[in-house]
Amino acid sequence: xxxxxxxxxxxxxxxxxxxxxxxxxxPDGPIEGTWDKHRxxxxxxxxANKRKYTIIVVGSGLAGASAAATMAELGYNVKCFFxxxxxxxxxxxxxxxxxxxxxxxxxxxxxxxxxxxxxxKGGDFRAREANVYRLAQVSLNIIDQCxxxxxxxxxxxxxxxxxxxxxxxxxxxxxxxxxxxxQQLLIGAYQALSRQVxxxxxxxxxxxxxxxxxxxxxxxxGIVTRDMVTGKIxxxxxxxxxxxxxxYGNVFYxxxxxxxxxxxxxxxxxxxxxxxxxPCYTQIHPTCIPVSxxxxxxxxxxxxxxxxxxxxxxxxxxxxxxxxxxxPEGERDYYLExxxxxxxxxxxxxxxxxxxxxxxxxxxxxxxxxxxxxxDFSDAIKRLGEQVIRERYGNLFHMYQKITAENPYEVxxxxxxxxxxxxxxxxxxxxxxxxxPGLFVIGEANFSDHGANRLGASALMQGLADGYFVLxxxxxxxxxxxxxxxxxxxxxxFRETEQEVDQRTKRLLAINGKRSVDSFHxxxxxxxxxxxxxxxxxxxxxLALERIPALREEFWQNVRVLGDAADLNQELExxxxxxxxxxxxxxxTTDALHRAESCGGHFxxxxxTPEGEAKRDDEHFSYAAAWQFTGVGKKPVxxxxxxxxxxxxxxxxxxx
Amino acid sequence: MDLTLKVWRQKNVSSQxxxxxxxxxxxxxxxxxxxxxxxxxxxxxxxxxEPIAFxxxxxxxxxxxxxxxxxxxxxxxxxxxxxxQLHMRSFKDGDTITIEPWRARAFPILKDLIVDRxxxxxxxxxxxxxxxxxxxxxxxxxxxxxxxxxDFSMDAAACIGCGACVAACPNASAMxxxxxxxxxxxxxxxxxxxxxxxxxxxxxxxxxxxxxxCTNAGECSAVCPKEISLDVxxxxxxxxxxxxxxxxxxxxxxxxx
Numbered sequence: 067x068x069x070x071x072x073x074x075x076x077x078x079x080x081x082x083x084x085x086x087x088x089x090x091x092x093p094d095g096p097i098e099g100t101w102d103k104h105r106x107x108x109x110x111x112x113x114a115n116k117r118k119y120t121i122i123v124v125g126s127g128l129a130g131a132s133a134a135a136t137m138a139e140l141g142y143n144v145k146c147f148f149x150x151x152x153x154x155x156x157x158x159x160x161x162x163x164x165x166x167x168x169x170x171x172x173x174x175x176x177x178x179x180x181x182x183x184x185x186x187k188g189g190d191f192r193a194r195e196a197n198v199y200r201l202a203q204v205s206l207n208i209i210d211q212c213x214x215x216x217x218x219x220x221x222x223x224x225x226x227x228x229x230x231x232x233x234x235x236x237x238x239x240x241x242x243x244x245x246x247x248x249q250q251l252l253i254g255a256y257q258a259l260s261r262q263v264x265x266x267x268x269x270x271x272x273x274x275x276x277x278x279x280x281x282x283x284x285x286x287x288g289i290v291t292r293d294m295v296t297g298k299i300x301x302x303x304x305x306x307x308x309x310x311x312x313x314y315g316n317v318f319y320x321x322x323x324x325x326x327x328x329x330x331x332x333x334x335x336x337x338x339x340x341x342x343x344x345p346c347y348t349q350i351h352p353t354c355i356p357v358s359x360x361x362x363x364x365x366x367x368x369x370x371x372x373x374x375x376x377x378x379x380x381x382x383x384x385x386x387x388x389x390x391x392x393x394p395e396g397e398r399d400y401y402l403e404x405x406x407x408x409x410x411x412x413x414x415x416x417x418x419x420x421x422x423x424x425x426x427x428x429x430x431x432x433x434x435x436x437x438x439x440x441x442d443f444s445d446a447i448k449r450l451g452e453q454v455i456r457e458r459y460g461n462l463f464h465m466y467q468k469i470t471a472e473n474p475y476e477v478x479x480x481x482x483x484x485x486x487x488x489x490x491x492x493x494x495x496x497x498x499x500x501x502x503p504g505l506f507v508i509g510e511a512n513f514s515d516h517g518a519n520r521l522g523a524s525a526l527m528q529g530l531a532d533g534y535f536v537l538x539x540x541x542x543x544x545x546x547x548x549x550x551x552x553x554x555x556x557x558x559x560f561r562e563t564e565q566e567v568d569q570r571t572k573r574l575l576a577i578n579g580k581r582s583v584d585s586f587h588x589x590x591x592x593x594x595x596x597x598x599x600x601x602x603x604x605x606x607x608x609l610a611l612e613r614i615p616a617l618r619e620e621f622w623q624n625v626r627v628l629g630d631a632a633d634l635n636q637e638l639e640x641x642x643x644x645x646x647x648x649x650x651x652x653x654x655t656t657d658a659l660h661r662a663e664s665c666g667g668h669f670x671x672x673x674x675t676p677e678g679e680a681k682r683d684d685e686h687f688s689y690a691a692a693w694q695f696t697g698v699g700k701k702p703v704x705x706x707x708x709x710x711x712x713x714x715x716x717x718x719x720x721x722x
Numbered sequence: 723m724d725l726t727l728k729v730w731r732q733k734n735v736s737s738q739x740x741x742x743x744x745x746x747x748x749x750x751x752x753x754x755x756x757x758x759x760x761x762x763x764x765x766x767x768x769x770x771x772e773p774i775a776f777x778x779x780x781x782x783x784x785x786x787x788x789x790x791x792x793x794x795x796x797x798x799x800x801x802x803x804x805x806x807q808l809h810m811r812s813f814k815d816g817d818t819i820t821i822e823p824w825r826a827r828a829f830p831i832l833k834d835l836i837v838d839r840x841x842x843x844x845x846x847x848x849x850x851x852x853x854x855x856x857x858x859x860x861x862x863x864x865x866x867x868x869x870x871x872x873d874f875s876m877d878a879a880a881c882i883g884c885g886a887c888v889a890a891c892p893n894a895s896a897m898x899x900x901x902x903x904x905x906x907x908x909x910x911x912x913x914x915x916x917x918x919x920x921x922x923x924x925x926x927x928x929x930x931x932x933x934x935x936c937t938n939a940g941e942c943s944a945v946c947p948k949e950i951s952l953d954v955x956x957x958x959x960x961x962x963x964x965x966x967x968x969x970x971x972x973x974x975x976x977x978x979x
Contacts, residue, residue, distance in 0.1 A: 136856040151777065151839055154883055155785040171863060207857070214859035216852045216907045218876040225866025243876060249784055250879060257851035264847040272840065295832055324779040358752040363760055364781045465783070468800075468807050469754075534856045582767045584760070628772050633734065634833040636775055637767070 088341070088692055088707040091495040092196040097713055101200040104496070105539055109546035116141030119545055122289055122304035124276045124331050126153035126259070128252055128526060129509025130310030132533030135258035138267035140538055145302055146259065147271040147291060149326055149639075154256040157312060157324040158529060161248025162369035162462070164232055164240035165212075165526040167205040172229050176237040178202045183714050184235060185524060188414055189489070189517020190666035190682060191716040192344070192690070194709065196496060197514050204535040205527050209241055211534055215254040219243050233370055233415065233522020240523045245369055245461045251526055255533070275639065277567045279307065279335045279505065282559050283551055286335075286505035290563045292571070294639060297632040299564050299571075301555040305548075306504045306541055309335060310533065313488035313510040315348065317647045317654065318599070319591025321485035322354060322367040328643035332492050332511050333650050340500040341692035341705060343493035343513035345650070346658035349520055349667045350600050351486030352418035355469055356438040365484040366469060368462050370522055373411045373418070375446035375455065376479070378402050380439050384429035390440055390478045401425055405677075409721040416519045416667045416680070417721060419483035423600045424678070426482075433480045442478035483600060487525060489516040489667065490657070493692040493707075497540035498532060501692070504548065506541060508532035513690065518666025571631050574641045579624030583640045586621050590644070590651055593617070598655050603671040607659040614655065615699055618648040649698055656693075656702065663687045675718070684716050723749050723815035727762065729774055730822045731834050739831065741820070744774075751811035755798060756781060756788065758810055775834040783807040783947060786882030789889070790835055791822040796886035796945040804884065804947040824885050826894035828932045839885050841931035842899065848927035849920040850903045852913050871909050878905040880948040887942035887950075893934030898942035900928050901954035908961060918965035921958060 093104045111119070119142050123134040126148040134146040148156060168181040181202040186193055213219060213227070220228040220242050232240035243250040262268040273294040280288040286307040291300050314329035315321040336342045353373065355366045379398045386393065401421055403410045411418075422439050425431065432438045447455050452475060456463070463474045470480070491513040492500050498514070500507050509529040516524065593613055597606035621644070629635040664673040664680035665687070673681045689706040696702055725746040732739025744766075749758050756778050763773035779787040783804040790805040792798035798808045813819065821835065829837040867875075879902070887898035904921050907913035913920075936955060943952045 132856075139855040150779060150785070150787060152786075152843055152883060155779055155787050157780060157785070160780050160782055160784050169862070207859075209862045210859040211854070211856055213862035213865065214852065214854040214912055216875070216910050216912050218872050218879050218906065218910070219862075220876075221867055221869050221872040223869050225868050225872075226863050243879075246784065246880065249882075250876075253879065257846065258854075258856075260843070260847045261851045261853060263843075264849075270843075272843075322782075324785060325781060326779050359750055361750060361753045361757045361761060363754070363757050366782045464802075465807070468803060469809070471809070471811060538856070582764055584764065626767060628767060628770065634775060634836065637773060 087501065088493065088705050089495065090194060090707060091497055092194070097196060097199045100196050101203060108539060108543035111542045111546045113141060117143060119143065120145065120304045121306050121308060121541065122302055123147070123308045123310060124289065125156065125310035125312065125509070125511070126256070127156035127158035127310060127312060127509060128248070128255055128529030129511070129533040130156070130308070131252065131255035131259045132530050133308055133310060133508055133537050134268055135255060135262050136534050136538045137541065138262035138265070144262070144268045145271065145304065146268055147274045147276055147289070149273065149275045149294065151272050153259055153270060153272070154253060156252060157327055158252045158526070159249045160322070160324065161526055162245045162367070163371050164230065164242035164247045164523040165208065165251060165530070166232070166235070166239050166523040167209045167241060167527065168202050168239060169206060169209060171227060172238045174237045176239050180237065181205060181239065185515070185521060186517070186711075186714040187719060188519055188521040190519050190680070190719055191517065191684070191688070191711060191714070192347070192665050192709065193515055193517030195711060195713055200536065201515050201528060201531050204531045207535055208527060208530045212251055212254050212530075215258060217243060217250045217254045230371065231374065233412070235521070248526060251530065255530070276331045277334065277642065278563050279338045280559050280563050281338055281502065282553055282557060285503045285548065287553065288555070288560060290560070290567050292567070295634050297630065297635065299568050301560040301564055303553065303555050303560070305545060305550055306506060308506045308508060308537065308541070309492070309511050310508045311511045313491065314345070314650060314654070315485045315488050317590070317651050318485040318595050319587050320357070320362060320365050320595070322351060322365050325364060328646070329650050330643050330646045332507070333646040335492060335500065335502065335505060337695050338502065339695070340502045340505055340507075341493040341694055342490070342653060343690050343692045344490035344518070344657065345654040345693070346598070346661055346668050347489035347518045347666060348485060349415060349487040349489060350419040350483040352415055352422055352483050353441065353481045354484035354486075355466065356433055356480050356482040357435070366465070367484065367486060368466060368481070370415065372441060372459060372462060375458065376411065376441040376443050377445060378411050378439055378441055380425045380430040380432060382430070386430070390432070390442070399425070399430070406721045413721045414519060414521065416669070419600060420669060422483055438480035438482045440478035441481045443474060444478070447475065487520055489513065489518060489520055493690065497543065498537050499540070499544060504544065506537060508537055518668055570642070571638065574625070574627050574638060574645070575631060577622065577625050577627065579626050581624050582626055583637055583644050586617065586625060587640070587644045587647070590614070590617060590648060594651050594654065598658050601669050601671050602658050604659065607655055610655045611652065611659065614648065614652045621645065621648055653693055653702060657691055660704065661687055661691065679718070682716070682718070688716070723751065723810070723813070725749055725813065725816070726818040728818060728820045729834070731774070732831055733833065735830055735832055749810050751809065753810045754781065754806060755790070755792070755808040755810065756806050775836050777836050778806055781806040784882060786884035789824050789837060789884055789886070791824065791889060793820050796824070796890045797947050802947060802949045824889035826888045826933070828894065828896070829885060829888065837885070841933070842883055842885065842896070844931060845896065845900060845924055845927045846903065849916065849923040850907070852907055853916060865911050867910055875906050875909045878902045878909075878950065878954050881950055882948060884947065886945045886947060888933065890941040890945040891934065892939055892941065893937060895936050895942070896928050896931075896933035897936040897955045897958065898946060898950055898952070900924050901958035902950050904958045904961060905954040908957070918961055918968055918970045921961040922965050922970050925958070925962060
């Protein structure tokens with residue numbers, strides 16, 4: 067795909083890029099009152115009328131399940147779709163560390179404003195201030211709601227909630243439930259959802275995959291799905307469609323995402339007109355277990371809470387293969403403590419990951435293949451005793467030992483960065499509505515709150531904020547003002563989309579080539595990891611933009627998908643998802659090429675400070691890049707939403 | 723190492739299944755059990771044979787999707803470990819490994835190693851929650867919970883809903899699963915209001931789904947990847963007995979089959 071990236075990146079002032087199609091709908095006035103004011107101004111749906119509306123929710127993770135349950139409580143009819151066999155299995159379940167909230171229970175100086183400030187700064191000044199402020203505000207309500215649902219948060223001996231400092235925060239604002247916070251929060255939302263299923267307000271569709279979005283008169287009115295057990299293609303009509311389908315990290319093949327996580331729902335919506343914002347913002351998490359061989363199917367993350375007590379180091383000398391316990395202190399490089407004395411091992415994720423890559427690129431990486439650094443608990447064990455460490459991290463150490471057969475109480479852990487979260491996603495306004503009227507996008511699937519880098523324990527917060535406390539209000543505002551055509555699933559738009567989906571499925575099964583779906587996915591993953599991963603440069607990105615379309619073409623000529631369409635067929639499911647990743651990867655790379663600055667998780671090697679830190683270019687890139695689809699292999703159109711910072715003045719992030 | 727796999731293959735819910743033998747050659751001890759199956763599946767695809775269907779998702783032991791009976795043990799030989807976290811170093815060269823789906827009347831087989839666990843959904847829908855609508859919660863610290871109770875609640879809440887307990891039980895009983903939910907919520911102050919009714923309605927639904935009764939075999943807890951204790955069953959039974967004295971009858975639940 068050819069792009070005109072060279073012509074549009076520089077020279078003009080930001081305001082010139084303002085695009086009327088990207089109206090963020092943020093109310094005026096002081097930021098502290100924006101959300102309150104908006105809530106008063108929004109139109110309401112009469113309680114008796116709510117039952118006349120049907121809302122389609124795709125995804126049952128923290129965002130999807132909390133939104134579906136809350137909207138059902140309000141009286142709407144909700145249909146909730148997910149590809150797993152139970153809503154409780156969505157990948158939010160794997161989040162370990164915790165959830166942030168500005169409760170200031172620790173009396174250590176936290177406040178809504180500080181959480182807002184930290185998040186805007188942590189996002190490297192590429193998020194909307196008003197969205198982030200709202201997120202910090204509703205963080206308080208989330209903890210209340212979850213505690214009332216019976217989420218077994220960690221507590222102190224007095225019975226009150228415990229907190230810890232997490233992921234680069236200098237206050238203790240993270241609530242947690244052992245190492246299973248995501249699981250417990252999701253079970254809370256799942257139980258709320260189950261209650262509404264029992265009440266007859268939510269209809270669930272397990273093992274059902276959304277394969278396309280249906281628009282009628284330019285509004286999102288439904289979806290076309292495939293029943294993954296029977297293969298049946300079906301249409302579902304609604305008055306609004308909500309996507310809570312997660313991120314696109316699996317484009318890299320190896321990531322910490324679940325195997326089934328995919329971008330099909332958001333990509334299909336993008337193809338139907340929803341703008342895709344900042345796809346190049348991907349987060350590489352620093353504390354994952356290194357790859358053990360070619361058979362590797364996914365990467366396992368260990369909570370970065372480990373960095374609270376573990377010290378990260380590599381040997382000073384390249385190629386030092388001694389047992390780490392035999393390397394004397396003087397020959398170890400505690401590079402994070404050295405370079406960032408005030409944050410040390412607790413620098414934000416992007417900084418920690420990039421530094422790990424650097425030391426490994428220098429030949430000082432450890433373990434087989436040299437792609438790893440040590441995370442060493444021996445000092446903490448000496449200081450606190452093994453029992454304390456076992457209480458804090460026992461389950462993580464256990465998991466590490468299960469996977470690597472090494473005992474981290476005795477030998478330092480080996481860690482390496484892995485793709486973990488994607489900050490980019492479908493563009494949404496302040497109401498979480500995409501550029502397609504009636505299509506709302508929540509949680510990781512949207513681009514809204516984390517800018518170019520997400521802070522630890524903020525994903526759970528955002529997913530639940532969107533689902534419990536933002537969308538249920540804003541969707542009412544949309545429904546109250548929209549006029550809906552009386553249509554049924556017999557409408558030609560549904561029939562045509564069903565046919566397209568059916569033909570695509572048949573086409574995949576008919577190719578009968580030589581290569582498996584996984585072999586294409588692995589090759590694509592390696593390509594984007596090498597050229598659009600932790601470090602990116604123009605030459606590499608150009609190369610990727612040549613290779614991705616070629617690989618896509620080969621896929622459609624040479625993939626082998628066995629079995630039937632009218633059957634449970636896991637290869638067919640994967641094939642559809644990989645086909646979409648092959649289109650999406652091109653957009654991600656295009657965005658990375660156009661953004662000729664470094665910011666957060668997007669590190670352009672051409673744009674760094676003399677010390678090797680990410681260097682932003684606010685003059686030219688202080689905007690959200692929202693891409694419009696124009697056809698497969700065709701140049702997408704770039705729309706720019708300028709970002710304004712009234713409260714947190716952009717500065718070079720420094721964790722020194 | 724080289725292994726021989728005997729895998730249950732079944733086209734769909736209505737057809738008859740059988741064991742098929744697949745050789746597994748050059749398996750690395752560092753592979754997870756599911757990665758070993760991935761490798762076999764790639765070979766099957768190359769040969770033009772349909773790959774083995776099995777449920778899996780997070781592959782880090784938390785989503786509860788994977789569900790393999792390995793040599794007759796739910797999730798395989800390692801204690802406290804899901805099939806996805808089991809590694810091939812637990813086996814040795816020349817082993818024959820039998821792989822089956824969960825077998826229980828309440829979990830019909832959909833294909834090969836995949837079963838339908840929607841019975842668990844309906845049990846949760848029958849009362850496995852605290853009725854609190856969004857927005858109505860008091861400040862989180864207004865309800866202190868003794869640490870001991872919070873820890874016990876967390877132990878029970880660690881259940882991943884995989885169904886290994888049912889598969890391992892000679893009676894296909896779901897009592898560990900149901901007891902875990904009743905204990906998770908019933909020990910917390912927030913869960914007191916509905917505590918006894920919850921126990922009654924969930925157990926009613928459990929019986930309706932065709933799960934068997936508990937005869938104290940203890941297999942459920944032995945295979946549980948989250949090592950949930952039999953205490954939760956005792957607690958559930960205590961709540962049920964108390965409920966019977968309180969004359970709490972189950973309620974009719976909408977939305978179930």
